[in-house]
Amino acid sequence: MARIETISVQGNYKPQSGEPRVVPIAQSTTYKYNELNQLADLFDLKAAGYFYSRIGNPTVAALEEKVALLEGGVAALATSSGQAANTFALLNILKTGDNFLLSSKVYGGSINVFENTFKKFGIDVIKFDLDSSAEEIKALANEKTKAIFGETISNPTLEVLDLEKIVSVGKDLGVPVIVDASLTTPYLLRPLDYGVNIVTHSSTKYLDGHAAALGGIIVDGGNFDWNNGKFPELVEPDPTYHGLSYTETFGNQAYIVKARVQLLRDLGSCQSPFNAYITNQNLETLHLRLARHSENALAVAKFLESHKNIESVNYPGLESNKYYENAKKYLPKGASGVLSFNIKGSIENAKIFVGKLKLVALVTHVADVRTSVIHPASTTHRQLSEEELLEIGISPTLIRLSVGIENVDDIIEDLSQALDF
Numbered sequence: 561m562a563r564i565e566t567i568s569v570q571g572n573y574k575p576q577s578g579e580p581r582v583v584p585i586a587q588s589t590t591y592k593y594n595e596l597n598q599l600a601d602l603f604d605l606k607a608a609g610y611f612y613s614r615i616g617n618p619t620v621a622a623l624e625e626k627v628a629l630l631e632g633g634v635a636a637l638a639t640s641s642g643q644a645a646n647t648f649a650l651l652n653i654l655k656t657g658d659n660f661l662l663s664s665k666v667y668g669g670s671i672n673v674f675e676n677t678f679k680k681f682g683i684d685v686i687k688f689d690l691d692s693s694a695e696e697i698k699a700l701a702n703e704k705t706k707a708i709f710g711e712t713i714s715n716p717t718l719e720v721l722d723l724e725k726i727v728s729v730g731k732d733l734g735v736p737v738i739v740d741a742s743l744t745t746p747y748l749l750r751p752l753d754y755g756v757n758i759v760t761h762s763s764t765k766y767l768d769g770h771a772a773a774l775g776g777i778i779v780d781g782g783n784f785d786w787n788n789g790k791f792p793e794l795v796e797p798d799p800t801y802h803g804l805s806y807t808e809t810f811g812n813q814a815y816i817v818k819a820r821v822q823l824l825r826d827l828g829s830c831q832s833p834f835n836a837y838i839t840n841q842n843l844e845t846l847h848l849r850l851a852r853h854s855e856n857a858l859a860v861a862k863f864l865e866s867h868k869n870i871e872s873v874n875y876p877g878l879e880s881n882k883y884y885e886n887a888k889k890y891l892p893k894g895a896s897g898v899l900s901f902n903i904k905g906s907i908e909n910a911k912i913f914v915g916k917l918k919l920v921a922l923v924t925h926v927a928d929v930r931t932s933v934i935h936p937a938s939t940t941h942r943q944l945s946e947e948e949l950l951e952i953g954i955s956p957t958l959i960r961l962s963v964g965i966e967n968v969d970d971i972i973e974d975l976s977q978a979l980d981f
C-alpha cells in the first residue's frame with residue numbers, strides 16, 4: 561500500500577501504454593455503447609460503467625478513487641460543493657421524523673442547511689456541546705436519532721473534536737459518525753483510523769487549495785453495519801432498481817452506491833469533470849501544502865501572541881490553546897492553516913488593521929495557498945447583533961486569518977506593519 565504522499569501524487573490512475581500521463585478531462589455528458597443489453601445492465605446496476613455524467617464520469621471517478629485511498633475508505637462520491645456533500649451524507653440515511661446529533665460548533669453554511677432547510681423536510685437536529693462527556697452527549701439522543709455530525713477542526717471557531725469520544729457515542733447508539741474534515745484533510749488527520757464511519761469535505765478548501773474549483777466529496781469507511789434495524793432503506797428492496805438491496809448487492813460499499821444512484825440521480829448535484837480535473841491535479845501537492853500551511857500558521861500564531869496590540873490568539877497548535885491536547889493527539893503533523901485573533905481596542909482598530917494589509921488579501925474564503933483575512937463582524941456575520949455575535953464566540957474585534965504558503969517572513973511583516981497603530 562502506497563504512502564499518503566504517493567497517493568496524493570498518483571492516486572489510482574494507471575495509464576496503459578500510450579495513454580495520457582495526466583488524468584484527462586472526460587468533458588462528455590454521455591457514453592457510447594455497441595449493444596443495447598450492455599446499457600440495460602448499467603441501468604439495472606448489474607454492471608459497473610458510465611452512461612450519463614450526472615451519475616458518474618471518468619475524471620470525477622479518478623478524484624473519488626484518490627480521495628478514498630487518501631482517507632483509507634472503501635469508496636467516495638464527489639459532489640458539486642461541500643454543501644451538497646454534507647446534505648447528501650445525511651439525507652442518504654435520514655428521513656422525515658428522524659434527527660441527528662449536531663456539534664454546536666460547525667460551519668455557518670452547515671447550520672443553515674441543517675437547522676432551516678432540513679427542518680422543512682421534517683428532519684431535526686439535536687445540538688451537543690463538543691466539550692460534553694460521552695454520557696452527556698448520548699443522553700441527548702432518542703430512538704429517532706440516526707447519526708452524529710461534527711467537524712474535525714471547526715470553521716471558524718477552531719475547536720478540535722475528540723474523535724474517540726464521539727465514536728464511542730456512535731457505537732453505543734448504533735448510529736454512524738460523520739465528520740466534515742475540510743480544515744484538516746487526510747494529510748493531517750484520517751478520521752476513519754479512529755473509527756469514524758463517514759468523512760466529508762468541502763474540496764473547495766484545502767483539497768483543491770488554490771481557490772480555483774468548488775466541490776465536495778463523501779468518503780465511506782465501509783465500517784458501519786447498516787443491517788442493525790435502524791437503516792431499512794439500505795437493506796430492504798429499492799423499487800426504483802427492481803427491488804435490489806444495497807447491503808446485499810454492494811456489501812460495504814452500500815452507502816456510497818445508494819448516495820450515487822438515488823441522491824445524485826435524483827437531486828443532481830454532481831461535480832463537473834473540469835472541477836474534478838483541477839482538484840485532482842492540485843491534490844498532487846496536498847502533503848507539501850498542508851505541511852507548509854501548518855508551519856506558517858504556527859509561526860504567525862506565535863508572532864501574534866507576543867504582539868502588544870493583540871488581545872488573544874486562537875490556534876489549536878499553540879500550547880496556550882484549550883484544544884492543544886486534542887491537537888497533539890489527533891494532529892501531530894500540524895494544526896492546519898486557519899487561525900483567529902482579537903485586536904486590542906474597539907471594532908475600529910480591527911477595521912484599520914484590515915485596511916492597512918497589503919500582501920494579505922480580504923476575501924471570503926479559507927484554505928488556499930494565498931494568505932487571506934476576514935473581519936466576521938462586518939462581513940460574514942454582519943446581520944447578527946453584538947449580543948448574538950458574542951454568543952457564538954465572535955467578538956467585534958475578531959479577525960480570521962487563513963495563512964497561506966508564501967514566505968512566512970513576508971506574511972509576518974505585512975501583519976506587523978498593519979498592527980502598527
Ligand SMILES: *Cc1c(COP(=O)(O)O)cnc(C)c1O
Pocket residue numbers: 641642643644646667669670711715740742743761762763764765774775776
Ligand atoms: C466551506 C465549508 C463547507 C461548505 O463548502 P462549499 O464547498 O462552500 O459548499 C462545509 N464545511 C466546512 C467546514 C467548510 O469550511
